[in-house]
Amino acid sequence: MRASRLLSLLLLLQTRGRMTAAELSEELEVSVRTVYRDVEALSSSGVPVYADRGPAGGYRLLDGYRTRLNGLTAEEASSLFLAGLPGPAAELGLGEVAAAAELKLLAALPPEPRSHASRMRDRFLLDVPGWYRDADDVPHLGTVADAVWEGREIRMVYRRWGPSEVVRQVRPYGLVLKGGSWYMVAAPDDAPARTYRVARVISVEVLAERFARPEDFDLADFWQAYSADFRDRMYTAEATVRLAPGAEGLLRVTIGTRPVDTALADAGPPGEDGWRVLRLPVESVRHACWLLLRMGASLEVLGPPELREMMASTVSELAAVYGAGAPASLTRPAPR
Template sequence: MKSSRLLAMVLLLQTKGRRTAAQLAEELDVSVRTVYRDVESLHAAGVPIYGDAGHQGGYQLVAGYRTHLTGLHPSEAGALFLSGLPGPAGELGMGDALAGAQLKLRAALPPDLRAQADRMRARFHLDAPGWYAKDTSVPFLGAVADAVWRGQLLHVRYRRWKAPEEVDRVLEPYGLVLKAGRWYLVAGPGPRTYRVDQILALRTSAEEFEPPGDFDLPSYWRDHQERFHAFLQQGEAVIRADGVERTVPIESIAKAARHFLSQGPSVEVLEPRELRDEVARLAAEVAALYRPTP
């Protein structure tokens, strides 16, 4: 446990630069006192780490020092190869770069970890989209990704679900998110979320921008999903399934009625009354449709 934590501390300093004891303690989920002891252990092991006192002080590695990947746990080595999705990387125009990076990583691993990574890649395959998801053309994904990387404004014609269906927007592209096989652009002003496959035309501007200093893409996406689910689940229904009554969230009476009807006699809607009546109405229509002809 301690050896893993020491390696994590070195990697944090290697990738993020100077860190205070308080920052390291928060990132490693330990006490500040433990950080002090770990720094002493790294010193004793010959790791060139030093600290500066004062308000702007902190710990850092001697310039040019790099650790090696020999500290990887076997499961971590395998996870690195699972984390690279070749499909999305190819869509972003980085398929060759991903393949090259994985080859270099594999060559850097010790033989036992290399075998573990090869076994993981041979026995596990990631396919993110759902079974019934259609392959959707995303012709402007590469240009959007390039604008995100360069911090350049985008002039787009965008198709949305309400009138007017086609609108022109000038967007500040903050980041891209891949969710269930579909690409989303998070862009300002706002920020707001846009489906990349709904961009009908695109022109990149030479004008650059800076995202807000406090913007964090993972945090924004987590909040966006919470708001989305709260919007969908606007009501509740009481149902009886397998002899058990339970309360479940529903989006609307119309959609819930079709969903529960598709479950057949295994699910009975008890409340609200308007939902029960709607299920009964739909069931009567289906029964009439299949009534034997004389």
């Protein structure tokens, strides 16, 4: 256990440079006193670890020192190949680079981790886009990615919802792949960061101006907060429904796992007939009607009244189409 921790400490210093004892203790999840002992052990074994004094001090390796030891276990090496996404890498213009890196990593691994990694690559595949849809067409993704990497501002023509187009000059902080769609997190002048769907970028120009990325900006934290806020903004209404026993799985597919599980947890016990009353968050009455019709007779809408009336009206219209004896295609004259 300690040998693994010493290796982790060494690799942290090698990859991140100077780190304080407090930062190392947080990363390694040990006490500061343990960090002191581990650093002393590394130094005694010949690793050139130096301590810089003062407010900006910390531990660092001698300039130019690098270890060739990667310390990867078989499981760790396998996980790296599972994380490889050839499709997105190719969209970013890194397909050949990613393939070359994979070959080099395989060649550098000892026999056992190499065998595990090869089996992982052969037996597991990550397919990002959802069913019944293709990934977005993103012809300008490579240009946007270059601007993100180089820290350069871009000027783009962007298609908003609807037919309108706008010109925006932004500072691109990062790219996120969500459900087969690429999103750019960028900040316009004197405004907080927001998201832009890269597929809606009609044209883009990388500007000469460089920008300083905010030190406190974290892409993962931003996206997590944005996603939570998006869900809160999306669900602006609520529907009260009766759900038949055994229909929970279909409702999860229809509405989404998280809102359905929350509604089930907040619901009371089922009635004598096994049906349960749930309060479901929905985007709007019209959108809820479109979704809940998929549930057929396994769900009854109790409220709000306008949603129940819309459901009843839609069902009546369907009954007029399908419930009048012979199919319409047999009773209507053929078009001339």
